[in-house]
Amino acid sequence: MLKAGIAILAACITLFGADEAAPQLDPKYHDSSKCKSCHTRIVGEWSGSYHAMSHYDSNEYLRASMDYVGRKDRRSLNAIKVQCAACHNPRIAVTETGMDYEIQAAVKLDHLSDVNKALESDVLSEGINCLVCHNVDKIHDNLDETKRGVHRISWNPAGVMSGPIEDAKSPYHKVQYRDFFGKDPKRLCFVCHANDRAVGGMVIADTQKEYQETKKQCADCHMSPKKPGVASNLPIADGKPKERMVREHGFIGAHTESMWEGALTLDVALRNKALLVTMKNANPHNIPTGFGARELLVEVSYLSGSKLLKTQSMSLTTHYTDKRGNPTIPHLAETATEELSIPANGERTVKFTPVEGAGTAVVKLYYRLVNDEVRDLLGLKEEIWSKKMFIDKVTYRF
Template sequence: MRFFSIVLLIVSINLSLFATAEVVKVDERFQDSQSCKACHLRIVSEWENSWHSKSHFEKDEYFRESLKYYSRKTRKSVNAVKVECATCHNPRISVTSTDEDYEIAAVMGLDKGSEVDNAVNDTAISEGINCVVCHNIDKIHDSYDASKRGINRVKWTESGTMTGPYKDAKSPYHKVVHHAFMDKNPNKLCFVCHANDRSAKGIIFTDMESEYNRGKKKGIKNCVECHMGAKRKDVASTYKMYNGKAKIRKVRDHGFKGAHISSMWKDALKLKLSQKGSNVVVKIINPQPHNIPSGFGSREIEVNVVYKKRDKILKEQTLSLTNHYVRKRNKPTIPHLAIKKAKDMSIPAEGKKVLRVPVFEGATSVTVTLNYILVNEEVRSILKLKSDNWAKKNYITKESLGLKF
């Protein structure tokens, strides 16, 4: 018995290690979110404002520059890197891996019009993570190795079959199928990509799944409850499918609002200040069920400390909470090229971080302000990012304390 289960185990491990991503071609009628507009206008407009719609390299400067930098440093062709990153950023790509022969052709400039070149430049993937990514997932392979994500973790439905949260939906345009990961257990869908993001050297710089499980308590909210908003009553489709009427359903927002939306940062963390002798104790509390910063490496929390004597500013000091990554010879680099990660500076899920800063002599009060920045100074300068958006300070919260001597 035991012997057989060991053999079975080995067989299944091997299957999961060697399973390659399967490609299902999406029919032109479903490729583009524009073709969903006639019946799902609200949802398409919400999604268009989300960062899922910007996950293609043409639409996100930070992603594009990281990709090019990664290509230069690893001496892999840009197209091969595009295919690699597409695993999660453009999962409907028609080529899922490249080989040595392709690298040789690329170096010699002979890859124009090749299968890989066509796949990378296909307009069918220009929308990034669009409707036919999430709603064409038929199975999520939980048993696969944790490093397998995106394309490598899912099985697609046949083209034209949409997976959705309703058991009784009917549509004149497409087939529908119900799955629990669209309804009861949607975190599973998010963890297809928002987990186990790793560098070329295997350093994991994002793992929202283990962060979330660590902070797990009874009644913990699902990702969609915060990033797709509360359920509300509206039609899922304006098409009059049911006796000349559209059904009123419980729906959510497809904006996937997150770190790029300034207003989302307000009160995302809490601050508590106290004085202990000659120190100010700054307690930063994270009520969210995942670390902050999280998601992507190189995000930053700026802690700004201002000492005043009545109305006069005596001293201003800024501390930075961010994760740093290094490559060979301890040179700073981007998360995707890391061979080592410095100390984790993020505030743990449903946890806190405590900083101590010495009281400035003569000050009668201290004010601490927290801001969030999408990309820290180190990585902004490595990649020479141009848009101001990456350096913008997004206000989180502020506290003041009177000081005693």
């Protein structure tokens, strides 16, 4: 009896440990500008990353998606913003909204509410900044796998920075070593890069599930391998900055064209009069991974001498449908077409019927951040969403 009581109490403590809204930030640690003087390189690298773009005002695709979900799901935009903030903007001071808020919003009496105040806070404008990752105290991996982002962590008190260095000392803030920075940083990544779901519950992205254990950390490919440098440029070791093994903070990925070259490799063969195009993925997660409606494009140009006879193309992407069976965006999906990503450490082959009389076929593979369907539904204008990013090319001679 007593044992059961203790177990329940322990469960309650861990439950209450997570799901807490972020505590108020001391003005001393308000945003990355407060870290810049001593962590100049890191702040510069991070500010160019898409983690820094994870806010309604900074990312056209994110903004259009939130607007669309609000419109179609008949909830206030602010309720959607709070829901998405769990991973996109976890420093938010409220983590849930209910019917009472919808009623207030409908009669326009929400302007003084905690929800509006939380969303208007300038603490959020930097998206996933230093004070998101480095203020995580604990990750509650014992929780249900649907609890993500802010619902899966608990926070440090203001002014304590968690990090990978066991003997760090800073005159500006307290420090504490955490394994999810030092020994195994992918645990931190999986707080958000896992079990991303549509509002009706369908999983639309799950890098953790796809991931195949390797010696490489996410950080090796998306930050940099560890290399000699300084964690802080403040002179703390005999009048000089202290040398450390560090990583870059660029979090480079799918929005950076140069990251795509060679991310997959192509193999082309002719069998039973069909042109077989095989895409190989040597990475430890599927490609595309992450957010739904990403797209791989295969283009085959048939030539006779130097004359172009015909171009065929194929799109590998997921299409989503809503409750009524109409095309929709990932977050409103009830059903989806077959998953066509290239599996981790695996391959996928697609078939083309060659054009009569062709001497060569030039096969090119590209990536696009948003497929045509979702781009049209959302009316995305910026060039980056339709840009074809080059991955690989092979010329086949018949």
